[in-house]
Amino acid sequence: MTQRPASARILLGTGMAVMLLATASCGLTGNRGTRAPVETPTSDEILAETAEREGTARGRSRSTLADLFKPRGDQGQIGAVNKYIWTASLEVLNFLPVETVDPFTGVITTGFGTPPGGGQAYRATILVNDPALDARSLNLALMTRSGPASASTVRAIEDAILTRARQLRARDAKL
Template sequence: MTFLSLARAALPVGLALSLSACGGLGGGDASSGDRQIEAGAAQRQAEIAERNAGATVAGTGSTRSSLFDLFGSKDDPNTKVEVNKYIWNAALEVLNFLPVQAVDPFTGVISTGYGVPPGGGRAYRATIYVQDPALDARSLKVALQGQGGGPVSAETQRAVEDAILTRARQLRLRDSRL
């Protein structure tokens, strides 16, 4: 056998060994790295699926999955609305001359359109923010704007806030007598 025929026979074997070291034919470090990446991806997908599945069965850690879960409420039944109902109702009563445009009792925001108060000549709009469940002046924020643009005077705004708080206290007293 000559050197040339020996080199021809060794060439395919050398190529096969070099490709297997690169991961082209399986085995080696690259394929174990691929398995680690696939395992990590599978674990991430399982975590995402568990997060999206919703509630877990108490004590078991497994997720429940049935047709009825699609129609059931997944909201926490103990969630409370953090808005003082007396301030909320008083704001709607005091500013009843303003057309209500948006109301969100969960965030405590009431937005109104322009309206003219009884006995007044200038149109106003208001945004009311009830930010605390306490019947307190710090729980109420009122932003008034005149039709001509810009905010109204501080005295007018304070008078509206005082009227709302006074009516809220009256509503609370009325409820306590029942």
Template sequence: MTMKRIARACGIVMAGAALASCGSGNELLGSREAALEQRANLARTADPQPLRSSVFDLFANNDDPNTTLEVNRYLWQASLEVLDFLPVESVDPFSGVIVTGYGTPPGGGRAYRATVYVQDPALDARSLKVALESRGGAVSADTVRAVEDAILTRARQLRIRDSKL
């Protein structure tokens, strides 16, 4: 019993020592003067990377407003065509998100709703994420895979059609 307590105490001391060795990060810079000099050098460069000074800086909106996301147009169009029986609630072509309401497929008796995320400009299965939901809850992975396959097949057909023009 005392060996367990000694081992636990050693573990706590070692964890405390590891945390104490982390410090504030200024040790890596050498001194406060070195940190100020590094900040001045960054201010002179064309594309400075701001130094993080607090946890709240992580949540600041410092993103470049001119950054654009690219979406594969064939996957986008194919998603709209394959899921045309679902009412579209919202679309964002800049981020590649399509959100639909509940709808029943032709010849089916179960209502579904879908969220489609086209996340890459490549015509690739990894670029497409589909989430399906029914009124009864989750939908099987096979159904989701079948919808993804239908969208990918239609996207390839659209690309082939455009290449023949």
């Protein structure tokens, strides 16, 4: 390894120092006076907003003893997702390998799979976005390896999922 002359080392060191100072001072010359400060709520304001949204004030519930006897909402929902449509989707599309599921957002993503007796491979993304047992609660995106599946195939699978969801609900109603 050859050693550089002293003047080259001094020049290199000076150049590095100038570059270091130039990059370190980049944020020093900006016009900071035009930026507005970020307004963040205090913890008391956040708690008050949460209490207002949930119907409580200062930690006290606004419910009464009579609330125990009021009819409760549909018990066929998990958060904002209808449990019957969710379960029916998994049952009807059981030939597809499940990649991800998120019951809180209502998204089921599958990999490619071939239905029994079929030759075409499909991949599905299901969104259950409403707690109601309704066709509007189900969104299905069905893909083949060559592109989107036909509308009639998507409609047939949606019908099968909704039919199975109604069967599951009817079975639970008999219990």
